[in-house]
Amino acid sequence: MTDEWIESYISAGKAVIAAKKLADKLIKPGVSFLEIATKCEDEIINQGCDLSFPINMSLNEFAAHYSPTIDDPTVVPNKGLLKIDLGSHHNGYIADSAITFNINNDPKLQNYIDAAQEALEAAIEIFRPGTKLYELGEVIAKKIYNHGLRPITNLGGHELKRYKLHAGPFIPNKKDLSHKEVLKPGDAYACEPFATSGEGLVTNGKKSYIYRFAKRVKKNLPYEEINYMKKIEGLTKNLPFSPRLLEKHNVIPKNKIQRIIDTFKRKKILDHYPILIEITGAPVAQQEHTIILDMDGNPIITTK
Numbered sequence: 001m002t003d004e005w006i007e008s009y010i011s012a013g014k015a016v017i018a019a020k021k022l023a024d025k026l027i028k029p030g031v032s033f034l035e036i037a038t039k040c041e042d043e044i045i046n047q048g049c050d051l052s053f054p055i056n057m058s059l060n061e062f063a064a065h066y067s068p069t070i071d072d073p074t075v076v077p078n079k080g081l082l083k084i085d086l087g088s089h090h091n092g093y094i095a096d097s098a099i100t101f102n103i104n105n106d107p108k109l110q111n112y113i114d115a116a117q118e119a120l121e122a123a124i125e126i127f128r129p130g131t132k133l134y135e136l137g138e139v140i141a142k143k144i145y146n147h148g149l150r151p152i153t154n155l156g157g158h159e160l161k162r163y164k165l166h167a168g169p170f171i172p173n174k175k176d177l178s179h180k181e182v183l184k185p186g187d188a189y190a191c192e193p194f195a196t197s198g199e200g201l202v203t204n205g206k207k208s209y210i211y212r213f214a215k216r217v218k219k220n221l222p223y224e225e226i227n228y229m230k231k232i233e234g235l236t237k238n239l240p241f242s243p244r245l246l247e248k249h250n251v252i253p254k255n256k257i258q259r260i261i262d263t264f265k266r267k268k269i270l271d272h273y274p275i276l277i278e279i280t281g282a283p284v285a286q287q288e289h290t291i292i293l294d295m296d297g298n299p300i301i302t303t304k
């Protein structure tokens, strides 16, 4: 019999696979980001899972962390790289997977996707007990350099724990010897190479579209805010969320959502995830899978 935690990881993976397929069908120039976001996130719910983070729809030099706003006017442009990063969870067991769309099939941009994909496959190839995390980074970087591109080195894969999207250890996208943790049975990781023609570094943009409940604050908090704080914590359980989720669940009246979020950010009740931008403005591709090792040390790619 398969362990229950493995079953949950697999269920979470299936939901993300379904959402990725839907994204593939929907993404065409002119289609609104909101429509794609709503439908893909709903697909995860329809599959019997919950979101482990809001859909990320990051274009070109935006490497990650763009998620549509409540009345987002953005539509898919006629060309460019659109990264779709989707997260689900089943009982707290998380799936996290990303694919990049080459909107007008530009051969030059396809090279970025191929580089990230080959890097991901090379890492999966050696994903077994005993492999050190920097060894994954080594094969990732090598594949990307072979395409004449650079890996983004201040982004990387991460361990997944129950209800924890970013548990401790980090899978570097280069051979960084400081990441010497060793893979072992029972581990779960999201592995995510990013390829770019730029410097290979991202910086925080000015805006944030994704938030996370950080801590309860009680001092000097009006009754109304205490109420909202409790509701947000109950709904999101420390996992990242978009203001769209608060609207969907009627947690806060729509016209108050941004004001409450800004207040809670200031009061440190909420953390925020700024948009991540390649520092030279170069395009970025990302490919990501969730991989677990069962208790016998066999790898299972849950999102493929």
Ligand SMILES: [Co+2]
Pocket (backbone or CB within 6 Å): 085, 086, 096, 097, 098, 190, 192, 288
């Ligand atoms: Co991801």
